[in-house]
Amino acid sequence: MQDPCQIVRKSYGDAIADDLRFVVKSIVGEENFIDMQPNRSNNYCCGGGGGFLQSGFKDQRLAYGQTKDAQIKATKADYCIAACHNCHAQIHELSEHYEGHYGVVHLWTLIILRRGDPFIQVGEEAPPPIFPLVFFLTIPQN
Numbered sequence: 001m002q003d004p005c006q007i008v009r010k011s012y013g014d015a016i017a018d019d020l021r022f023v024v025k026s027i028v029g030e031e032n033f034i035d036m037q038p039n040r041s042n043n044y045c046c047g048g049g050g051g052f053l054q055s056g057f058k059d060q061r062l063a064y065g066q067t068k069d070a071q072i073k074a075t076k077a078d079y080c081i082a083a084c085h086n087c088h089a090q091i092h093e094l095s096e097h098y099e100g101h102y103g104v105v106h107l108w109t110l111i112i113l114r115r116g117d118p119f120i121q122v123g124e125e126a127p128p129p130i131f132p133l134v135f136f137l138t139i140p141q142n
Contacts, residue, residue, distance in 0.1 A: 004084035048090025
């Protein structure tokens with residue numbers, strides 16, 4: 001789980017990071033969730049935010065992201081979940097560039113796939129919908 005700098009480190013802190021984990025674990029199961037170390041407010045920046053993704057300095061951006069790539073590889077996870085478009089694009093490119101062989105899934109994609117769970121067979125009881133869990137991502141108003 002990539003903790004986006006803009007909403008975790010720079011804005012709402014560990015409380016929103018915990019909400020993100022609650023949603024992801026509700027979808028994939030606690031036993032399938034592997035957290036990066038460090039995480040939450042201390043998670044490493046991917047290097048794609050703040051306009052850097054579109055800046056034209058690709059070599060520098062990929063070099064900066066090498067720490068994030070190593071952090072993801074250390075989990076040995078098959079996928080990294082990103083809740084930010086810039087993080088998703090940067091981490092996808094890092095995986096290709098540094099041959100990480102891990103996929104990147106946007107949080108909303110994960111939610112939508114879960115809503116239409118293609119793995120439920122006819123006759124099986126479908127799990128409760130997760131859509132109400134999305135409301136935990138609501139940003140508090142001051």
